[in-house]
Amino acid sequence: MVGLSGCGDDPASPDAEAAATRAQMAWDSAQQQYKEVEEIERRLVRRCLAEQGFQIFPEDAPPGDEPTERQRPVSPDLTDAARVGYGLDPRRLPKVEGAADNSAYAKTPDSYKSKLTTAKYGPESEKVSFNAPDGAKVAIPRAGCLGEVRSGLFGDLNEYIRLSFTASNLVRQGTSREIEGDAQVQAALDRWRTCVQEAGYPDIKGFADMKEKARQLYKNIDPSNGKALDAALATEIKIATAEATCTKSAGLDQAVAKAQAEGFVESLAKYEADMVAWNAMVREALKKGQEMLKA
Template sequence: MRGAHETRELSGAERTLLYDAEQTLVRQCMRERGFRVWPVPRQPIADDRRFPYAVDDAGWAAKHGYGSDIQRRVEKLRATDPNRLYYAGLPPERRKAATAALNGTSPEGLSARLPGGGEVTASTEGCTAWAQSALYTDLPAWFEADVVTGQLPAMAQNQVRADPAYRKSVGAWAACMRERGYAYKNPDDSRAQFLSTEKKSGDTSREREIRSAVDEAACADDSGLSATAHRFERKYEAALRAKYRTAVESRLRLEHAALPRARETTR
């Protein structure tokens, strides 16, 4: 009989521990192969958040608007990433060797069927595979469980967006926003005004961004959009987790078993 700990969802701290342990193992492996890797935090910017339906945290909106300030910080981190700069500075042949050392020479040996169709493959060679094998012991099982479960959140969000009740709440949200002086058809339209690479014409000042985002959060609450979206998200996530129960339970089992190894690795 499986223990309760094997089906309990991991805490954020436990997931960070597994992430850090894998990074530690990858760095060790790459160093042995003559290459350098710098650690990257699991969440480099603490306030970086995703709102798949609408910004519905008024406090966050008052501080970050739609997150254009965070977007700029992410772009800066990417531009100054020591790993990126290191690999870019390697001679072509050396760069090719580093990529092979990290990911193997070809994506062969591991495969997983995507829930929506198609297949993902990866190499059993390279430091990434070695680190995951050391941490989770059963590399093929881990790869399959990781690939399958990694698809479920986006699938649930797509199902929420397609639900007639959600679409109706978007209409109520848009009406609420019109009363506040905005012509947005949906939350994607509002964030595109401030976050898209090619912003729409008009006043896209920081002050207007914050004002719009704060109003969006208020309308997400008043229209019922936020409550509807999260209620249906829980519903569809539960259904998907039941449908792909084998992969979900396999991942949890492997993660819980890996925690002691992760603690030992990062001591």
């Protein structure tokens, strides 16, 4: 737990608690969308490299585990739900040229590997750096395919590295907290279940059931069957919108954020403005990335 500097064991003020809850909600929203932004970034970088003639790539690192229902039951944003549902439509992230193959990549000459690295990351002299409060220096590429793609997605790379570092390292959130044991979260979950059942989904028992119900819509659909995919997407949007509407009316996001923020009030409140800015940056990057994939 984060200690409250200069406050001893005194409880945090209501204003600080409210700021911490807002910061936690912004952090939750950004993290949920950032996973999709990272996948878009990967695909755009791969496309950039393929356009330069590179066809053999090492496998990308596997993504981190998805948050479990117990860790963070947060619904999609209502606007996004009405537009793309949960984002499960396989047409949203089209395949790009170039396949990852570690065995083939391992057989390429060192000169190929060196050229690929330079094309992806740019020269060592072209970096954007950030000096962390603890004295550590963090640097990311300004040039190369990665630098170019990130500039297109996030704009100001100096602000991007500052906000992303803050979100990843300076703000401590209680992900290990058993939030579903919190009385307010449990009450909100009960209201949420009642709401989704009244919305026409009586078989829903747990929070993850709605997204899984939408995921099953695409099972066994031929990728070339546009009509079937359109029908699945329309139903997915209906499901996601119902979930997001119920989450909002039940106050579930707020209850979860408040439970997670307990014990980290001072740290979260301190970085509230940065977390709100980070959430806005990620949301805009997601929109830009989806357009860049279509180009």
